[in-house]
Amino acid sequence: MADPALFEFLHTEMVAELWAQDPDPGPGGQKTSLLVLEGMGFRVGQALGERLPRETLTFREELDILKFLCKDLWVAVFHKQMDSLRTNHQGTYVLQDNSFPLLVRMASGLQYLEEAPKFLAFTCGLLRGTLSTLGVKSLVTASVAALPACKFQVVIQKL
């Protein structure tokens, strides 16, 4: 039985290491390490997407795929299900985790909000990568209003 904290510890170390190596991009710039983390998440998501058991080989509709992420992917990685899933029925989905494990250990308070993006980039990639393996091209962003809750917005890219 794997220790569920292993992924979390490794993720923390990875973020710290990449962040420390990455020079400050200056005002308005974006840290390269966010892109690197997103890319790593994407490839891990792709690989996991191939491994996760699917109840049906083909999903009937887009919403089924999103439900799969909220349930199966989240349990495989974070040992819990996503708390809510909303959609505008036009290809945009908002997945909310009220207590996102990679943010739980952060102190709460507005001054820590600016630290949050580096703990979300990998998971944005993870969602995008898993969707990619399932044949869905997407853009995934994350936002935090009150720690440790966060929202992932998935916008499906129609071909």
Place this chain on the structure above:
Amino acid sequence: MADPALFEFLHTEMVAELWAQDPDPGPGGQKTSLLVLEGMGFRVGQALGERLPRETLTFREELDILKFLCKDLWVAVFHKQMDSLRTNHQGTYVLQDNSFPLLVRMASGLQYLEEAPKFLAFTCGLLRGTLSTLGVKSLVTASVAALPACKFQVVIQKL
């Protein structure tokens, strides 16, 4: 239930990313990324060492601690036990894994042996970090003779 491959996928990405960023040190030099990976493993090992349930709060002797690594730590991280543990009874231990999970996906053949160290550095740190949490200072090195088997040599540093 966490997917046991998650750690493996993340480790692979981490090694690839750090290795790619790290300039070639030239003949005789050592890649900085090996030290970075060892350090990450050390801190993950320290954290895991605090979490792993210990049957006895204090181990009676050094050998009990090494057995704990071979069984409990290995199962928590690699979902298997170490295959053998030998000691010279003078503070040196050789832990052998006949099919080390982080090497299993590598192609076999002598030409791949030189690639092996980057897949072992994190785990050397992991052993050293867990030992550190258990109050034991050590030096840990790894060697591979035939993929995917490998040996970790732990030398206890007496105070």
